[in-house]
Amino acid sequence: MFTKEVYKEYFLQILDIEKQMVEESRELAEVLDDPRLKKFMLHLVKDEIRHVSYAEELIRMTEEDSQDS
Numbered sequence: 386m387f388t389k390e391v392y393k394e395y396f397l398q399i400l401d402i403e404k405q406m407v408e409e410s411r412e413l414a415e416v417l418d419d420p421r422l423k424k425f426m427l428h429l430v431k432d433e434i435r436h437v438s439y440a441e442e443l444i445r446m447t448e449e450d451s452q453d454s
Contacts, residue, residue, distance in 0.1 A: 393447040400440035407433040 410433055414426035 389447050393444060396440055396443040396447065400437065400444065403433055403436040403440055407437060 407430060410426050410430045414423050414430060417423040417426060
């Protein structure tokens, strides 16, 4: 069975990956010359930012559950 601490550690790992994806997608968008590719990458940046917020919320939820115990 998974503990709250294990879930939190997993969500922290996901958060790190999503933050990295925001940065890498943003960097790639900056150097692309093709407007279609640039637009697509900027769309991905928005998605990755949303994923960051999801991971942060999951982390908050594990912390709230820990405080309720």
